[in-house]
Amino acid sequence: MLPIIFISVICIIFIVLGVAISKYKCYWLISGYNTQSKEEKSKVDIEKIAKHMGRMCYLIAFLIFIGAIVSKYFQISILPFIITLLIIVFGYLIYMQKFDHNKKSKSEIMVMVVIGFITFAIMIITFSFGNEANNIIIKEDAIVIDGSYGITLKREDIKEIKLVDNIPEIGFKSNGYSDGGAIKKGDFKLENGEKVKLYVQSNKGPYIKISTVNFDVYINYKDISLTNQSFNNLK
Structure with a gap:
């Protein structure tokens, strides 16, 4: 029961974040935007970013909850849900770059790609080793x-x-x-x-x-x- 309660709390937090950002314009919750200068903020279509950020939070909450329920009661691996979650997060982060009209260096884009690749690699390696049977x-x-x-x-x-x-x-x-x-x-x-x-x-x-x-x-x-x-x- 405790794990499900814990997962439910996490899901509620993501839903609250989504509502706060997309409905109540709490843009200060958006990492990166809250540290930009006024000039940089003026080049950002923050309303569109906030809308998609809200949707991303709702999807994260949904996938976490469904993944937890399915793995708990149907004994199905949570790996497909984690992969889907990572694809959604990185997909949204890359997509939302089109609403930020500040010039970004190639190195900044490469850093995001490398971080995504490393995250996937670590996850796959961890599950591969973990799923091997013990002799x-x-x-x-x-x-x-x-x-x-x-x-x-x-x-x-x-x-x-x-x-x-x-x-x-x-x-x-x-x-x-x-x-x-x-x-x-x-x-x-x-x-x-x-x-x-x-x-x-x-x-x-x-x-x-x-x-x-x-x-x-x-x-x-x-x-x-x-x-x-x-x-x-x-x-």
């Missing part, structure tokens, strides 16, 4: 879950390894990765406050549950046969 390496004295947010579990700390059909209701991520859908890695907290480690690739069971003296670990793969095979190797 289980079995050693004589330990079980190693390698990859991002991996962990080494000492044999002496392991109480039980079993196959379960479901995992408890997840509260929130404390130190880990989630694509907003099924994929979850790292440290999470359950609704009851209990700490768990997740290496989950699918929201459908079965899951390998490794109970240790300190926490429980849940692992599964998109391919059910791979989950079953990994469990048999651990037995």
Whole structure:
């Protein structure tokens, strides 16, 4: 419930910003325009910029809310919504340049293009690494879950390894990765406050549950046969 409330507050903030800029002419909220000189401001069609800025804020609020609902209740990755959001933001920012008749250097335009490219690149790389499945390496004295947010579990700390059909209701991520859908890695907290480690690739069971003296670990793969095979190797 908390994440949805938090997302709703963010959406309301964007809606309020959109209304303030487009309807109530709070142009001082527009970054860049509020630092321009009077001469520079006179060359800006601020009313058109404000109108499009308002629309952009409404679209951002809509996409954030829909993305959060879809990822929360339908376990669909939030990546398409983030890509769409970035395209809209950079698209609007580039489009609104036509209403600013102040001369801009090529370097200023290049900076905007480079920032956009870097943002997309970082996002794609982050999701690519985060979405990779973690491998289980079995050693004589330990079980190693390698990859991002991996962990080494000492044999002496392991109480039980079993196959379960479901995992408890997840509260929130404390130190880990989630694509907003099924994929979850790292440290999470359950609704009851209990700490768990997740290496989950699918929201459908079965899951390998490794109970240790300190926490429980849940692992599964998109391919059910791979989950079953990994469990048999651990037995």
